[in-house]
Amino acid sequence: MLRIALCDDEEIYINKISLLIESVCIQSKIKHEITKYTSGEVLLEEQFTGQQNKHDVVFLDIDMPIVDGIQIAKRYKEIDSKVFIIFLSNHIEFSREGYKVNAFRFIDKMSKKEEFVEAIKSVWHIQQEKKEMVVFSLNQMALILECDDIIYIEKRQRKTIIHSVKEGEIHTYESIISIRNRFESPCFYQVHRAFIVNLNHIVKLIKKDIILDNSNAVPLSEKRRKEFKRIYVNWKFDRGNS
Numbered sequence: 001m002l003r004i005a006l007c008d009d010e011e012i013y014i015n016k017i018s019l020l021i022e023s024v025c026i027q028s029k030i031k032h033e034i035t036k037y038t039s040g041e042v043l044l045e046e047q048f049t050g051q052q053n054k055h056d057v058v059f060l061d062i063d064m065p066i067v068d069g070i071q072i073a074k075r076y077k078e079i080d081s082k083v084f085i086i087f088l089s090n091h092i093e094f095s096r097e098g099y100k101v102n103a104f105r106f107i108d109k110m111s112k113k114e115e116f117v118e119a120i121k122s123v124w125h126i127q128q129e130k131k132e133m134v135v136f137s138l139n140q141m142a143l144i145l146e147c148d149d150i151i152y153i154e155k156r157q158r159k160t161i162i163h164s165v166k167e168g169e170i171h172t173y174e175s176i177i178s179i180r181n182r183f184e185s186p187c188f189y190q191v192h193r194a195f196i197v198n199l200n201h202i203v204k205l206i207k208k209d210i211i212l213d214n215s216n217a218v219p220l221s222e223k224r225r226k227e228f229k230r231i232y233v234n235w236k237f238d239r240g241n242s
Contacts, residue, residue: 040072
């Protein structure tokens with residue numbers, strides 16, 4: 001399910017875009033839910049109070065009265081840092097401001113359908129990538145985790161430790177090489193002979209350490225540093241810094 005929010009103070013335009021996105025989702029066989037807003041304040045209020053489920057992607061008009069789209073996006077990101085923000089505007093000069101809040105895309109309101117198709121399909125692809133399943137061998141049993149649930153993996157003496165968002169530390173005797181070779185998702189990268197990180201969970205790079213969103217630091221090997229930076233920058237760029 002792709003939960004989509006459309007926010008624009010022009011009701012005629014928002015209805016037009018809603019029909020367009022509905023068409024794209026149906027043609028692409030994407031199960032979806034669209035919620036329309038003519039006020040950014042109402043959008044935020046529903047998220048703050050939990051009146052509405054979290055959205056996966058928000059199409060947001062920049063040129064709105066009272067509080068503009070940039071400020072709405074900043075506040076929304078404080079609630080949900082994982083949301084994809086796609087700005088809509090007739091003023092392309094605002095695009096630089098949009099990327100300051102890690103906007104996924106900037107679409108000119110006069111753009112053709114193809115730009116919306118690309119944006120929706122890209123968001124859906126990334127969402128599905130995060131939900132890919134990985135099977136681990138654990139005490140003669142199979143443990144299945146979503147890719148996005150895995151923060152990082154480390155080799156510790158004879159064991160391999162999987163650090164998970166939901167399950168905490170999971171211990172297995174599988175080799176880190178065996179696990180690495182099973183990953184199909186591009187979001188995993190081996191930053192050190194004893195560590196594999198999920199790029200989705202990286203907060204920042206400090207000198208020789210990678211800081212993850214569970215506050216743990218993972219070492220980055222010197223020989224992998226250059227390649228890692230190139231891969232991570234490209235990976236972030238492809239996802240609009242989301």
